[in-house]
Amino acid sequence: MESLVVTVIGKDRPGLVESISAVIEAHGGSWVESRMSRLAGQFAGILRASVPAVRADALTEALEALRSGGLRVVIERGFEEVPPEGHVILLDLVGGDRPGIVHKISEALAARGVNVDELNTECEGAPWSGDTLFKAKARLWAPQALSLDDLRESLEAIAGDLMVDITVAEPE
Secondary structure (H helix, E strand, O other): OEEEEEEEEEEOOOOHHHHHHHHHHHOOOEEEEEEEEEEOOEEEEEEEEEEOHHHHHHHHHHHHHHHHHOOEEEEEEOOOOOOOOEEEEEEEEEEEOOOOHHHHHHHHHHHOOOEEEEEEEEEEEOOOOOOEEEEEEEEEEEEOOOOHHHHHHHHHHHHHHHOEEEEEEOOO
């Protein structure tokens, strides 16, 4: 089996996911995992499909043909890699929305060799003030030598400037 990583974006409409899944199924592929969302009237997503190696080229061509329907499609061949020594850390962040939060946090993480495996963010109205509240949840991969306490200290040092609360913990 071969993995294809597929990124799609297009004007949101009913049946969009069905059109992608139908192409994958028609080529003997399997929809393995995905992250998809409607954002500002656009549908954007990334998915991993698994397909027999002999059908990978045909599936790639068929997915690329979805472009004629107004969908932008990018396909990359996936590969399995051996993860470096390290450990998972979960990050939760909440605070008033303002420019630069994701940049400053990701900059601090990168400086410590921490990889962002998954990041989910959203903005919503704060119930007590009506201001916009920014929330982020991340799954991180930290080098073995970086302790949870050291990471917590470095993030707390910038949390005050960003006016956010940050919690880091190991998964249970």
